[in-house]
Structure formats: structure tokens, C-alpha cells
Amino acid sequence: MNLFHFTRPDLLKDSPAKAITALAIPVILLNLFKAGYNIVDMFWIGRLGSDYLAGVNASIFLVWANHGLATLLTVGVIATISRLLGEEKVEQAKENSFYVVKYAIIIGFIVSLLLFPAINPLVNLVGMNAVATNVGKSYLYVMIGGTSLTFLMMTLNSLLIAWGDTVTPFLVYSITFVLNIILSPLLMFGVGPFPELGIQGAAVATLISYALTSSLFLWALFRNNHFSKSRNTIIIPIKNYLKIGYPLALAGLFFSLIYFFIAKVAAIFGTIPVAAMGVGHKIESIAYFFSMGFASAVATFTGRNLGAHRKDRVKIGLRFAMKTSAFAITLYSLVAILFSNQIAAVFTDDPRLIAEVSNYVRIVLVVEAFQSVLILLEDGAFSGAGYTWPSFFITMPMVLIRVPLGWLFGVHFGMGPTGIWLVIAASMFISWAIFFWLYKREKWLETKVI
Numbered sequence: 001m002n003l004f005h006f007t008r009p010d011l012l013k014d015s016p017a018k019a020i021t022a023l024a025i026p027v028i029l030l031n032l033f034k035a036g037y038n039i040v041d042m043f044w045i046g047r048l049g050s051d052y053l054a055g056v057n058a059s060i061f062l063v064w065a066n067h068g069l070a071t072l073l074t075v076g077v078i079a080t081i082s083r084l085l086g087e088e089k090v091e092q093a094k095e096n097s098f099y100v101v102k103y104a105i106i107i108g109f110i111v112s113l114l115l116f117p118a119i120n121p122l123v124n125l126v127g128m129n130a131v132a133t134n135v136g137k138s139y140l141y142v143m144i145g146g147t148s149l150t151f152l153m154m155t156l157n158s159l160l161i162a163w164g165d166t167v168t169p170f171l172v173y174s175i176t177f178v179l180n181i182i183l184s185p186l187l188m189f190g191v192g193p194f195p196e197l198g199i200q201g202a203a204v205a206t207l208i209s210y211a212l213t214s215s216l217f218l219w220a221l222f223r224n225n226h227f228s229k230s231r232n233t234i235i236i237p238i239k240n241y242l243k244i245g246y247p248l249a250l251a252g253l254f255f256s257l258i259y260f261f262i263a264k265v266a267a268i269f270g271t272i273p274v275a276a277m278g279v280g281h282k283i284e285s286i287a288y289f290f291s292m293g294f295a296s297a298v299a300t301f302t303g304r305n306l307g308a309h310r311k312d313r314v315k316i317g318l319r320f321a322m323k324t325s326a327f328a329i330t331l332y333s334l335v336a337i338l339f340s341n342q343i344a345a346v347f348t349d350d351p352r353l354i355a356e357v358s359n360y361v362r363i364v365l366v367v368e369a370f371q372s373v374l375i376l377l378e379d380g381a382f383s384g385a386g387y388t389w390p391s392f393f394i395t396m397p398m399v400l401i402r403v404p405l406g407w408l409f410g411v412h413f414g415m416g417p418t419g420i421w422l423v424i425a426a427s428m429f430i431s432w433a434i435f436f437w438l439y440k441r442e443k444w445l446e447t448k449v450i
Helices: 016-046 050-069 071-086 090-126 130-145 147-162 167-189 199-223 238-267 271-307 311-338 340-347 351-385 389-400 402-412 417-441
Strands: none
Touching: 016 050, 016 167, 016 199, 016 271, 016 311, 016 340, 050 071, 050 090, 050 130, 050 147, 050 199, 050 238, 050 271, 071 090, 071 147, 071 238, 071 271, 071 351, 090 130, 090 147, 090 238, 130 199, 147 167, 147 199, 147 271, 167 199, 238 271, 238 351, 238 389, 238 402, 238 417, 271 311, 271 340, 271 351, 271 417, 311 340, 311 351, 340 351, 351 389, 351 417, 389 402, 389 417, 402 417
């Protein structure tokens, strides 16, 4: 086995558990590494002070929105390309894989133009002090400016997963994340010949790693003969991908933008709750990235087997993934809750911030296993089947309600940040209940994507 060529699981013949596990393990390892990188990044930013930590944590939601909008393409790519391969339309899959790259660059540029004017008003909306506000804006100017690169990288990653290749993303991201971890403090603090860029150094280091990642992904796709530009088959128009992806993309955008308003409510109690929510998200991200690893595998497995008319395999595989992920996340949540003070102390030595991070963890991670199953349904099976409308009509309202209820319990009823954290946890549980009901109805297995 060399760097970009290896034996892949047979998604149509291997047992569902074996196929999904083989796909999921590299993505889970990669995502845990990604979560580790985010934690390291927050560690260095925390050395600049709590205002810097609050500024980045408050602005990071627009970066999430940026990544969420990338699902305009990525969801449709996995659902469509994997379905084509399941139908044994290999040449059509190759040609459409090639042309979707152009779509990614164009849409990324358009999204950058739309998001850039929103930076100042959204960061100002949170109502932090001048230092934290300027930090948030500086970080976003760089990250949002590189949106086309973000879209390109995420689309190429989705293409590899759709082809059943999760090892290459793991290997490539492992290399580039190490580069990012090394480069970020060098550019932030101006070590040696590197310029001292402050908070923008962290963003520049991230975009440099994105560029290298995209280059290696392109090389892997060409090397493994997953691209063709002969146009001898039908090229699926961009609207088909967008039709599948827009519910998840808008839900992701909405989720991210709403957090500016949640941060504004939290900021009523000072910068400590805003910073605590950001650190809490980093701790929570371990569970999230683990679940998303399984979800990526389930999405590809679902699309491939639905294309081959094997609904029975899809249901067996999904049940295995839900049980496995829920068990693992339950164990992680217990550890995080029991050692919440010690974990929080890794990010800061401020006792007030440590206490509030611990408070967040002890409330939100109680329902994290339910959130894990929700992710496997929404971003896994439903996404791979092209059944994405629930993300628009269910996820968006459940996220929206967090703002007024957070204010009601936190401010009006005088519960403080605890009231906000309770609202977040409750909305996660209710969303799981609705999606699980939709899963049991099985209408998602009948979705047409091509």
C-alpha cells in the first residue's frame, strides 16, 4: 500500500458493519485529530488572554456558517456520486466528479462576497469589549477571504469519500494539520524569521494548510483515475447538487448565525460565558467529530447501496452505527463530566472561566449521545439518501428557538448562563426525538436523487 492507493472495503458485498467500520475509522481518527488541532489552536489563543479567546469564540460561528454553506455541494456530491457508483455508472461518476470541482470554486467565491459584508455587523452585535471585538473581526477577514479555498478542499474531500476512499483524507489531513499546529504559533507570535501577525497568524496558517490539502486531494483523485473530462456521458447540472444540499446548507448557516445572537445573550453576563461556550464547544467537538466520522461512512454506504437497491443493507448498517456511536459518546460524556474542571483548566487558569466551562459541560454533555444519533441520521443516512428537507423544516426552527428561550430562562427568570445551557441541551434532545420518528417511518429510503 502506498500513500494514495490501497484496498477499499466492498460496500455492496462486505457485511454492513465491516464496510461502515472500514470507512468510518479513518474519518473518526481524522476528526479526532481535527478536534485536537482545534484544542491546540485555542490553547495558543488563550495565551493571548481571555479577551482574545472570547473574540475568536464569538466570531468562529461565521466560520462555521462558511463550512456549513459548503454542504450546498458536498451533500449532493456524496449522495449523487455514490448513487451513480451503486448503479455501476462509473464513467458518469468520473466525469461528474471532475466538473463538480469547478462548481466548488465558483460557489465559494460567491459565498465569500456575500459573507464578507456581514463580518462587522455580526461581531458588533455580540456586544463584547473593544479588544475582543477587534480580534473577532481580524480573524474573520482572513478566514472569510479564503472561502473558495475552503469550498474546494471540502468538495474534494467529499468526492474521495463518495468513491469509498476515507484513508487518503486521513493521511493528507494528518500531514497538513501537523503543519498547521507548527505554523500557527510561529505566525501568531513572530518566532524567528516569521512575521508577528497576532490572531490573523492563526487564520493564515489554517488557509496555508487548506491549500496544501486541496493540492494533495487533487493529486489523489487524478492518480486513482476518479476524474474524466471527456463529456461522453450526461453531466449533472449544478442545480441538482444544490437541490439536495441547500436544506442542510441553510440549516448549517442558520445554526451558525443564530449563535451570534446566543453569544449576545450570554454576553449580558460578561465575556466569561461567551468564552466558556467556545471552550465548551471544543470539548463537545470530540463527540461531534466522532459522530460525524460515522455519519460520513453511513452517507456513502447508504448512497451506494440504495443505488444497488439494497435497502436491507442500509437499515442494518445504520442500526450498527447508531448503537456503536451512542455507546462510545456515552462513555466520553461521562469522563468529560467527571473531569470537567481539569479539562477546562487546560484552556485557561481563570477560575471563573473554569467554573463556567464545567457548568456548560455538565449540562450539555448529558444529551450528547442523543445528539450523536441525530447526526448519524441527519448527516449520515438521510444525507446519503438525499432526504434533506428535515434539516430545513426541523433543525432550523429548533435552533431559532434557542435565542428567545435562552433569554427567557437566562435573563428573565434569572438563571444566568445556566438557563442558556439548559435550553441548548433541551433543543438537542427534542431534535433527536423528531428525527428518530422520521427514521422509523422509513420514507427516507424512497428518495430519488438523479
